[in-house]
Amino acid sequence: MTRSARRTRRTLQVAGVSVAALLAVSACSSSDDSSAKPGSPASGSSVPKLSGAVTVFAAASLKESFTTLGKTFEKKYPGTKVTFSFGGSDSLAASITGGAPADVFASASPKTMKIVTDAKDADGTPVTFVRNQLEIATLPGNPDKIASLKDLTKSGLKVVLCDKEVPCGAAAQKALDASGLKLTPVSYEQDVKSALTKVELKEADASVVYRTDVNAAGDKVEGVEFPESAQAVNDYPIVLLKDAPHADTAKAFIELVRSAAGQQVLTGAGFLKP
Known part of the structure; x- marks a missing residue:
């Protein structure tokens, strides 16, 4: 059964409020931030609005940092909501492949991320955003x-x-x-x-x-x-999951995590840069 089919069996959270337009360059990132996506719209051009809730499954060790980033995200994009599920990466991966509703997965190792990518539940290629010792x-x-x-x-x-x-x-x-x-x-x-x-x-x-x-x-x-x-240093990969109901909002959260501001929060907590 595909992830899309599994997710039709669940009740999805949907919030439909208009929010501020997504800026072409993040206000909390430097002008040369490597997390900016190639081909981003030029300043002043129309960009999609962000809306809805984002559910993030993240390794337990990310709890403090991601909670902080979640509040930062909601403040930057009023009307959005970031909900977290923290736990062991292996358990979270198993939940995702079993059909649990999630939009983003941040794992504490490539091995546990591979559980999700092998099941074809990832939308794109995971990217290492921090390391931990x-x-x-x-x-x-x-x-x-x-x-x-x-x-x-x-x-x-x-x-x-x-x-x-x-x-x-x-x-x-x-x-x-x-x-x-x-x-x-x-x-x-x-x-x-x-x-x-x-x-x-x-x-x-x-x-x-x-x-x-x-x-x-x-x-x-x-x-x-x-x-x-x-x-025994662990790489932490993050990825957008398939069938995310608010994919643009989920992508924006990943961009915040990888931005200069996001990296400042993470390295301040003791994480190593990728």
């Missing part, structure tokens, strides 16, 4: 004196990892393999936020998560860098 999250003050990936193998230390099918878990395993270490966690979590929460609640002594999540947690955890993380 791992850190060890410990309890505040690092009471167990964790200074390396090897320290996580200490007897009696309660360590939590993301599930191996989730990008953060796959990256952690890649880093462990690169260092020749074997680690048996007390639990595998469905996404990076769940893994980090275990440490925040003191249900675990440490976890391997993204540096962006350590940054977002503030003083609830302490981050420890480790050199093996450089061998």
Whole structure:
């Protein structure tokens, strides 16, 4: 069954209000912004209006940054609405291929994005918009004196990892393999936020998560860098999905994410430029 056929079985959100015309050059982007689309209309020419709701499925590690960008988008285009579903990229991809209503998919790895492209549910080619690197999250003050990936193998230390099918878990395993270490966690979590929460609640002594999540947690955890993380950096691709009811609005959101202003928000959160 095609995605179009599957989506006819769902109730779609449709908002039909007139909004401000799309500017040829984003007000929040520099004049030489590489995210501008070739052949964009010249200043003063007629451009399509943006309207309707955009549903974005995004990796859990993007929650803070994308929430900020969603508010920026709605403010720039009054009347539009951006709704997010955050979670493990593998689960989100499975939902999309199963027919869940979504317009944009932002994944934490090319592997999970491939689930969607192989199912022919993507409209176009995914583009990497940021990258992310791992850190060890410990309890505040690092009471167990964790200074390396090897320290996580200490007897009696309660360590939590993301599930191996989730990008953060796959990256952690890649880093462990690169260092020749074997680690048996007390639990595998469905996404990076769940893994980090275990440490925040003191249900675990440490976890391997993204540096962006350590940054977002503030003083609830302490981050420890480790050199093996450089061998397990994840690319984050984003793509428009087929049958998006407001494709122009969805494309505009992707453009914001890739714009200079969007990149400033993302790198400010700790993401690496693509």
